[in-house]
Amino acid sequence: MILTESPVKPLPTHLKTVAEFEQWEREYGHDGSYEFVRGRIIEKKDVKQNEFFLIRFLTRLFAKTAAYERGDELTPEMDSYVDSVRKRRPDLAYFTLEQIEDTRTGNRQKTRFAIEILSDSESYQDVLEKVQDYFDAGAELVWYVIPEHKKITVYTSPDFSQAYKGSELISAAPVLPDFQFRVDELFA
Template sequence: MIATLVSPELPTHLQTVDEFDAWEREHPHEGSYEFVRGRIIPKPAMKQNEIFIADYLIRQFVKTSAFQQGDALLPEADSYVDGSRKRIPDLTYITVEQKQAIRRGERVNTLFAIEILSDSESYEDVLDKLQDYFDGGTQLVWYIVPKRQKIFAYTSPDESKAYKEQYVISAAPVVPDLQFAVVEMFA
């Protein structure tokens, strides 16, 4: 017998990430969900026109010393902010130490999140995600805006710098040797 994945009716009574994760295990479904203070937020899969961005970034990451040491840049992996918030960045940086913690059953939050702005995201959505990432200990967030061919590098929820065209962006201090001219990513 083959199990069929269905889109379950989303519960409204869950308050913690533990309750949400238990619900997800009990209700197989398609797609991913973020969980933020009792709200279950559908996380659409990466669109085909965003794949080239993720592919470029991962290919640049494998050239870094962080990759050589065993760190990873993974697509759409869970990032736990606290007991009531779980986000899923488009790309998540995970250190060797964090991978070991995950093997021990611990939950980790990314130190460096990369988000690709989608048409369905509002400015409020962006602000909420930024706040959540930094509340969990994230040190750097890149928000990529494909339509404008820009990357906004946030070092806090309120501090950012925009990069475009020939400007070289760096993931310092998290991954200092991950750097490139923005125009190369959109070529």
């Protein structure tokens, strides 16, 4: 028996809302994960092994916070809804226990704190668009981890950012005041 690969179906271009996109996903299922932004379906690349240690460091550090003790989560690749036409999937997203419990009722949640790891395929425009989307959804903090330069850019608004590197202390305050570390510890 000769096995042949089935042709990859092109992604639809006629979908206008997150609800339409999620209906399409349920009906036609595609491998991988996607973001949906104003009619565009954006494929999310899988986490690379060289990024895994970053995610591991951050999630294990989060497990030492008061928020974790309350039942909150810092979780990878979880949907974060912006509005009816935008849904993002941050590399790591913070959700409170109340938000997690509210998902049982079908309510769509928005992260207050998103962490993204810059990928080779992302342009500066992509970064700015994601940051804007998170803040449009009500985020208070966005971190962009830049492994190649061993630094983290912290956004406290779409228009204000500060880069941290080396032995500088980074903190997720005011969202998570006890979630802090020296940047070089992340890249050790």
